[in-house]
Amino acid sequence: QSALTQPPSASGSPGQSVTISCTGTSSDVGGYNYVSWYQQHPGKAPKLMIYEVSKRPSGVPDRFSGSKSGNTASLTVSGLQAEDEADYYCSSYAGSNNFEVFGTGTKVTVL
Amino acid sequence: QVQLQESGPGLVKPSQTLSLTCTVSGGSISSGSYYWSWIRQPAGKGLEWIGRIYTSGSTNYNPSLKSRVTISVDTSKNQFSLKLSSVTAADTAVYYCARSPGRGYSGYDYWGQGTLVTVSS
Numbered sequence: 001q002s003a004l005t006q007p008p009s010a011s012g013s014p015g016q017s018v019t020i021s022c023t024g025t026s027s028d029v030g031g032y033n034y035v036s037w038y039q040q041h042p043g044k045a046p047k048l049m050i051y052e053v054s055k056r057p058s059g060v061p062d063r064f065s066g067s068k069s070g071n072t073a074s075l076t077v078s079g080l081q082a083e084d085e086a087d088y089y090c091s092s093y094a095g096s097n098n099f100e101v102f103g104t105g106t107k108v109t110v111l
Numbered sequence: 112q113v114q115l116q117e118s119g120p121g122l123v124k125p126s127q128t129l130s131l132t133c134t135v136s137g138g139s140i141s142s143g144s145y146y147w148s149w150i151r152q153p154a155g156k157g158l159e160w161i162g163r164i165y166t167s168g169s170t171n172y173n174p175s176l177k178s179r180v181t182i183s184v185d186t187s188k189n190q191f192s193l194k195l196s197s198v199t200a201a202d203t204a205v206y207y208c209a210r211s212p213g214r215g216y217s218g219y220d221y222w223g224q225g226t227l228v229t230v231s232s
Contacts, residue, residue, distance in 0.1 A: 001174065003157060036218035038158075045207055045225055046158065051218035089158055093216040099171050100160040 004029065004090055004103035011109040012080045020106045022073040022090035028101055030071035034093035037066055037075045041086045049088075050075060077108070085110045113137040115208050115223035123202075123230050129195040133208030133223055134188070141166050141186040146215035149182060149193045151204040152225075159204075163215060164191055198230045 005023040012018040022029065022037075029035055035053045038046035048057050050066035053073065063078045073092070077084050090103035119131035133147070140147065148163035162172035164182045172180050176195070184191040195202060205227050209219035 032216070034216035038219075045222035046219070047222075048218045048220050052216075055217075057218075057220060091158070091160075091218075098174060099163075100173075102158040102160060105157045 001028075001094055001098040001101050004092060004101055006088075006090060006103040006106045008104075009107045009109065011111055012077075013111045014080055014082065016080050017076060017078045018080060018108060019074050019076045020088055020090075020108070022075070022092075022103045024071050024073075024092055024101070026071060028092040028094040028098075029068065029073050031095070032093045033068070035066065035068060035073040036091045037064075037073075038089045038091070039084075039086045040089065046089060080110050082110050084108060113210065113221045115210065115221055117206060117208050117223045117226040119226060119228070121227055121229060123198055123228060124232050125199055125230055126197055129193070129198050129202060129228055129230070131193045131206055131208075131226065131228070132190050133192070134190050135210075136189070139186075140184065140189045140191065144213055146211040147182075147184065147191045148209050148211060148215075148219065150207045150209055150219075151202075152207070153201075153204040161193065161195075161206075163211070165215070200230050202228070203230045204228065 037050040040046040053068045054066040094101045114136045146163045149161040179196045181194040205225040207225045208223045210221040
């Protein structure tokens with residue numbers, strides 16, 4: 001099972017929006033509405049930002065939103081803030097044989 | 112507030128077995144409907160799912176690691192554990208334990224801080 005494909009980097013100025021893609025196959029992203037997104041600051045554990053494609057856990061700002069089209073999921077961060085600078089990882093359920101696969105990760109830089 | 116804490120040796124010799132424990136506090140590991148997972152991250156690289164155990168004791172493993180992984184739970188100690196056999200340098204990573212609610216497909220809502228395990232002679 002290959003990792004989901006994410007762009008290595010993305011950037012935006014404060015207040016702008018940035019969208020990160022997460023491309024898989026019909027066996028993972030495209031086959032299930034079980035895509036999650038995580039934010040990871042250096043030296044810290046990942047933090048759940050989005051689950052089930054577009055749902056936000058309690059406490060996550062509504063500046064973070066998720067969507068999916070076909071085999072590609074996306075995370076959009078609106079109104080970029082300095083504290084949004086971090087690595088972001090997607091993950092997807094991949095069926096009863098593979099269970100879960102993570103993305104390659106995207107480093108978001110706030111210019 | 113649920114908290115998870117990994118513990119175990121930080122250095123393991125090649126060909127030996129890596130053993131880690133995750134202690135859960137702030138709630139019973141056997142109450143509710145949760146999956147308890149292990150995830151690892153080599154330095155500077157992405158996340159890799161290792162496997163999970165349900166509160167009933169049923170397990171699922173990453174097919175690429177399945178032959179070397181065992182995850183178990185000790186409800187009396189509110190802990191679950193990871194054993195990874197025949198380790199090589201490629202198993203050097205930060206190892207995280209994490210919790211996933213419900214059917215286990217809806218993300219990991221609580222994570223341990225992570226523990227670095229280095230495989231070296």
